[in-house]
Amino acid sequence: MTMTLTEKVLARAAGRSVLEPGENIWVNVDLLMTHDVCGPGTIGVFKREFGADAKVWDSEKIVLIPDHYIFTADERANRNVDILRDFAHEQGIKYFYDIVDRSNFKANPDYKGVCHVALAQEGHTRPGEVLFGTDSHTCNAGAFGQFATGIGNTDAGFIMGTGKLLIKVPATMRFVLDGEMPPYLLAKDLILQIIGDITVAGATYRTMEFAGEAVERMTMEERMVLCNMVIEAGGKNGVIAPDETTFEYVRARTDKPFESFYTDPDAKFYADRRYDVSQLEPVVAKPHSPDNRALARECRDVKIDRVYIGSCTGGKTTDFYHAAQLMKGHTVKVPTYIVPATQKVYEDLFTLKYDGQTLSEIFLAAGCIEPAAPSCAACLGGPKDTFGRMNTAEVCVSTTNRNFPGRMGEKTAQIYLASPYTASASALTGYVTDPREFLA
């Protein structure tokens, strides 16, 4: 019997040799991730159900990453990080990326930032494993050839106590991305193209597997963009077959052994779609839905108030490198927010150079706002004093992932989702702009 990559990973985790989509199976969990927004509630469920003195199933398989509401005066937000800290100490959790001094994040060597990027950078994403996280963008890690998906506090509390979860095996939709990537396109354009085609519910209950030569040539950070946004199509998980690019990234960050799985050549797919990426153009998702796709050049008359470059989707080193490449030697016309996902990305902005200047120098010379402390920041609104939060009915071009009403704060604000190239080109003109106007 033939199986897909996702089916094989789940079969291993269920101790089965074969399984089929639609089956309900108990899987052994390799890693559980939670953060400051859902961690305290998960811990609450765990204590309520397993007892005040209960111990977690494995103190080395839980990763606690404060990242959402860190740099805020909101007392409850600050308390939630304290709850994580107390629990980490009580349970001897090995991987807790703490922040104590909020006035200067650099004084906290343990602090990482946005959980999905931190998981990858710290070597917690490994082929063949099963990862659950209390965050919908946990699917990001599927880029490493593993099963990764988001869950609620109750399911996470159950895993904390037992190390297991009952799940339904998803059928796989394959997206083969062939052809040469034009120099003005990024992975973000491809996933917005796909979501526009299949809609925000087009992959509900399904796996989205990305394959093809365009994917094989992508860096891990670009592959993550594809898998990160499968949830915006309703997908349960996204996945990409591991290869030398994957192994090189993972081995540089962890010694832990892992096993790679691959979709059988004659495996059955729920759907199988092909794209010639050389024929695609830069796109945006217009307000107020990630599937409301339009060509960037068709929106040239949309006047904007700000640009936001950040988040798990669009705040990685590669994203800023692309932004800097486009902005170098130009001046932005609207406030432009630079929010690195993690402390490592922040450091890269000050060390990595493009054409003789650091990324940070390029951004500051272009008139961007100084790079912010790494966190989820305004991607999802948050407390009123969150950096970059939209507090009025403005129009923003953003490299983030979601643009339903109120996503970045004010519910009448309008968000155009775009690639780092398109966001940067838009910053330079003050209108939604196709990056080909600046990329020769």
Added chain:
Amino acid sequence: MSKVIRGTIFVVDDNIDTDQIIPAEYLTLVPSKPDEYEKLGSYALIGLPDRYGKFIASGDTKTCYPIIVAGENFGCGSSREHAPIALGASGVQAVIAQSYARIFFRNSASTGELYPWESVDRLCDEFQTGQEVTIDFERNCLINHTLEKEYPLKPLGEVGPVIDAGGLFDYARLTGMIPQKA
């Protein structure tokens, strides 16, 4: 035992995402803390565009609409369990949508906060906020008393007993999957 839920409906359309159900600025509230659970309820659906009207009247902490009627992909977006919890804490007992986002559906069952019924037909265009309906659990149907019409619902299936029990943990104890609390 014949089970029914009768009440006034609040009608919304497609793709009501978790930021509209409970905006991120309220996620600092921890649902497992009883007072913060109640507070979450008072903010339910506060992120909806104004054209829908108020789900919770000014000054109130609970809704007068125990049933929500929605279009497709209800609860899409974030994995935040705060979403079904805020609805449940506000007094919602059931949602009747054409379809659900996967994580919201799962969180509704695992928390036992509300029954996520699926309608066979698209009801959100035909129904209006304020109409009176009855959900008949035995006959898998919905009666709109204002329109004097009956509409089929898809059976709840295996999630029904989980929600009846009060959620994943209660169901697992009830059925012997995990031991009773000491």
